[in-house]
Amino acid sequence: MKTREEVKKARKELLKSAEVKSITYKGDKRISSPSRVCGVCRAPLSGMNYVEGVVLSKKKHIHLQYSKFLYIDICYNITDCYRNLKI
Numbered sequence: 001m002k003t004r005e006e007v008k009k010a011r012k013e014l015l016k017s018a019e020v021k022s023i024t025y026k027g028d029k030r031i032s033s034p035s036r037v038c039g040v041c042r043a044p045l046s047g048m049n050y051v052e053g054v055v056l057s058k059k060k061h062i063h064l065q066y067s068k069f070l071y072i073d074i075c076y077n078i079t080d081c082y083r084n085l086k087i
Contacts, residue, residue: 007081010040014072018064023076028057036061039072041084 002010015021024031024045034055036046045061048054060076075081 002085002087004082004087007040007078007085007087011074011078011081014039014064014074015062018066018072020065022063022065024057024061024063024073026057026060029054031055031057036073038075038081038084039064040074041081043075043080043084045073045075 031046032055034046034048036057037044038061043059045058047056047058049056059080061073062076063071063073065071075084
């Protein structure tokens, strides 16, 4: 089980070391992967609308890119991570 301090430290390190940071808003259709999850609390951040065949962002999150092939997504708000981890 993670503590609040561990979550803060993990998010700070992830944000500080990323080369490119971008915010993805709820309902955004410009993402290609329906399997985005938070790198800190493992909450689902994107999903698929099977009726329309469109990938949607489920919640506002930050897309952190470290290189051309490596990226991590985290919840935009730290309280979402706390809530998902039940801290």
